[in-house]
Amino acid sequence: MLPRKPNNELILYLVLPCYNEEETLPYSAEILLRKLSCLIHEEGLISEKSRILFVDDGSKDRTWETITQLSNASPHQISGIHLAHNRGHQNALLAGLMYAKDRCDVTISMDADLQQDIHAIEQFLQAYQNGCEIVYGVRNSRSTDSFFKRATAGAYYSMLKWLGCSAARNAADYRLMSAVSLQALSEYSEVNLYLRGLIPMIGFQSGVVHFDVSKREHGTSKYTLSKMLKLAMDGITSFSVRPIRLVLGLGALIFTISMIMIILFIIDYFCGNTVPGWATLSCSIWFLGGVQLLSLGIIGEYVGRNYEETKKRPRYFIADTVGDEETR
Ligand code: UDP
Ligand code: MG
Numbered sequence: 001m002l003p004r005k006p007n008n009e010l011i012l013y014l015v016l017p018c019y020n021e022e023e024t025l026p027y028s029a030e031i032l033l034r035k036l037s038c039l040i041h042e043e044g045l046i047s048e049k050s051r052i053l054f055v056d057d058g059s060k061d062r063t064w065e066t067i068t069q070l071s072n073a074s075p076h077q078i079s080g081i082h083l084a085h086n087r088g089h090q091n092a093l094l095a096g097l098m099y100a101k102d103r104c105d106v107t108i109s110m111d112a113d114l115q116q117d118i119h120a121i122e123q124f125l126q127a128y129q130n131g132c133e134i135v136y137g138v139r140n141s142r143s144t145d146s147f148f149k150r151a152t153a154g155a156y157y158s159m160l161k162w163l164g165c166s167a168a169r170n171a172a173d174y175r176l177m178s179a180v181s182l183q184a185l186s187e188y189s190e191v192n193l194y195l196r197g198l199i200p201m202i203g204f205q206s207g208v209v210h211f212d213v214s215k216r217e218h219g220t221s222k223y224t225l226s227k228m229l230k231l232a233m234d235g236i237t238s239f240s241v242r243p244i245r246l247v248l249g250l251g252a253l254i255f256t257i258s259m260i261m262i263i264l265f266i267i268d269y270f271c272g273n274t275v276p277g278w279a280t281l282s283c284s285i286w287f288l289g290g291v292q293l294l295s296l297g298i299i300g301e302y303v304g305r306n307y308e309e310t311k312k313r314p315r316y317f318i319a320d321t322v323g324d325e326e327t328r
Pocket of ligand 2: 111115216221
């Protein structure tokens with residue numbers, strides 16, 4: 001186990017990516033400030049240098065102004081960073097974690113709408129003190145999700161497991177990471193980020209904390225269907241080349257079947273059976289066309305991602321910061 005500081009010197013950063021969250025932030029900040037003060041003064045679990053870090057993911061509303069106001073009102077508890085563009089939840093989260101890495105001993109990441117139960121924080125810290133460098137938050141049930149989200153999430157995690165990605169089922173981006181594990185994470189340079197799959201690859205001792213999810217109180221979900229699909233695709237293509245192998249397997253199978261068919265046709269021809277053959281012909285054209293397009297699509301997905309990765313474009317830019325005090 002790596003050495004641990006005494007509780008009153010342990011600096012915790014709560015990292016919250018925010019995209020168009022002006023309605024939620026004042027409420028979330030109030031709840032978190034109370035929690036932070038309780039953790040510092042009443043429970044004595046963390047140092048008073050601990051902070052809340054809001055990452056504005058290039059919002060289009062007044063999120064950044066709100067963060068600035070909140071930080072000015074509590075300069076020793078709230079900091080903010082402002083990304084130059086909307087880069088998506090995973091990149092915003094990474095930006096926050098990388099910013100916090102050199103300023104604190106542990107981070108806990110969570111959503112800005114505080115749907116995840118903040119009372120699990122004590123358990124996260126306990127697991128850290130027991131030697132875990134990474135502690136995953138796993139949700140108890142998905143009862144607050146829509147039927148569609150529950151069904152697709154279940155199927156998706158089963159598929160990821162089958163593809164060989166070790167992301168924990170129902171693991172959210174509610175997670176504790178120590179400065180040591182963040183340093184390791186910073187060495188990965190992929191552009192198509194899927195942190196839930198990437199972080200288990202880092203290794204280190206890890207633990208799990210179970211938590212409840214409540215409904216969003218203010219504002220609406222910022223995860224649109226297209227953002228969710230992008231995340232799902234990143235998850236699949238970042239961790240497995242199995243889909244491409246499947247395409248190869250499918251091709252081999254169809255080739256074998258077609259060889260058998262050709263032999264059958266030749267036998268038919270010599271036996272003098274003239275088959276009308278229209279149905280067979282049109283079916284095979286449709287079938288082969290479909291399989292080819294599908295296979296091309298899968299391969300194209302990988303080629304496209306390869307293209308993005310080889311360009312090694314920066315993942316985000318920090319345009320502005322607020323409440324940036326040296327804490328370490
Ligand atoms: N989010 C973000 N960038 C985006 C979309 C979402 O930083 O492009 C943040 C959002 O502000 C929130 C978190 O990701 O803190 C989770 O989003 P949300 O609660 O809307 O998703 P849901 O809970 O509906 O899955
Ligand atoms: Mg939410």
